[in-house]
Amino acid sequence: EIKFVGEAEVQRTARMVIESVRRSNFLAHLPGILFVGQSTEQQRTRFFVGMEMLHECLHVSKGKECTVTLSDLVRRWAARRLPVSTFKHVLDHVATTLWHLNANSITFVHGDLHGGNVLVRIPRSKIGTTIEPSDVSSVHLIDMGMSYMASYMDGKEFVSMPPNFKNARIYGGSPTPPPFRDLLCLYLSLYPHMPTTKGWEGPK
Secondary structure (H helix, E strand, C coil): CECCCHHHHHHHHHHHHHHHCCCCCCCCECCCEEEEEEEEECCEEEEEEEECCCCEHHHCCCCCEEEEEHHHHHHHHHHHHCCHHHHHHHHHHHHHHHHHHCCCCEEEECCCCCHHHEEEEEEHHHCCCCCCHHHCCEEEECCCCCCEEEEEECCEEEEECCHHHHCHHHHCCCCCCCCCHHHHHHHHHHHHHCCCCCCCCCCC
16 A cells, blocks of 8 residues: 555656666666555555565565565674675765666655665575675665656646655755655664774764
8 A cells, every 4th residue: 555646647657767777786676566456445545566575584485585684784794794895885876876767857866765665686695694796696676656857848746745845844945855855864764773883883
C-alpha cells in the first residue's frame, strides 16, 4: 500500500530519468513498477503498487545474489568486514544518482533516505565475509513515500509531494525542500553506527 497516489508517479519518473542516463557505472537503481491499483472500502480509498522484488539476504537461502541494507552493512560488518573503500563505493552510487535526479530542470528529494532505504546487492556467498567494492553488483534506492519532485516541461510545472510537504515551515519557510537534505539524512542515520577502527575515524 502506498501513502499517496503521487508516490508511484514520482518513482516512475525518477526511474525513467536514471535509466535514460545509465551510461555511468555509479548509478543506483529504482525498483520498476509493475502495476498500480486502488480499492474502496467503507468510503476509504486505498492505493496499491506492485514493484520488482528485491530478495533480502536475511530471508533467502537460494539464488546467487541477495540484498542487504546499508545500515546493516555498517552496523554489523563495518568494523572488520566492510572496508572504507566499499562504503565510499556505495555512497558514490547514491550521490551520483541524486545528482542526475536534480539536473535537467528537475528537483528531486527522496525525503526519507536513511540507511534502511539503500539496498546493496551482493553475492549470497559473501554473507558474513569481507565485502569488497567488486562484490557490489548494484545499489537500490527504495521507498518513495516521502518523496518530492518538481519538473518543468514546455513551460509547465509538475509537482508531486506527500501531504506533510505542504507545510512550508518544515523547510524554514521555503515551500521547496533542499536537495542536499537527502545526503545529510543518510549520513546522520549511519554516523552513530560507524566504527572507530583505523580508516573509519571520519574527518579530522
